[in-house]
Amino acid sequence: MLRTALELDGYRVLEAGDGDTAWELIAAHRPAVVVTNVQMPVIDGLELSALVKANGYDTNVIVFTAPMAIEKEAIEKGTRLPAADTVQALLEEVRRLSASR
Secondary structure, X not given: OHHHHHHHOOOOOOOOOOHHHHHHHHHHHOOOEEEXXXXXXXXXXXXXXXXXXXXXXXXXXXXXXXXXXXXXXXXXXXXXXXXXXXXXXHHHHXXXXXXXX
């Protein structure tokens, strides 16, 4: 559903089944925005966000699904936990972050 909404909005979407593959795609393509899940195999969404920051990439990382218990940890790692609780709200956040790059 999210992929379709992003593609219909004109975005090129790359998908990864785990955080390691996601990191490889980020390093190769340097996207404007990454939407990730906090619970991914190999490298989780928070670790992925930290890697992006540590490598100085100009990529905004959105952790879309995350329990509130990790909010403090996310903030400490510089990760955004938007209040996007619908695909439309997430799409608007992606638009905003893409425009700011």
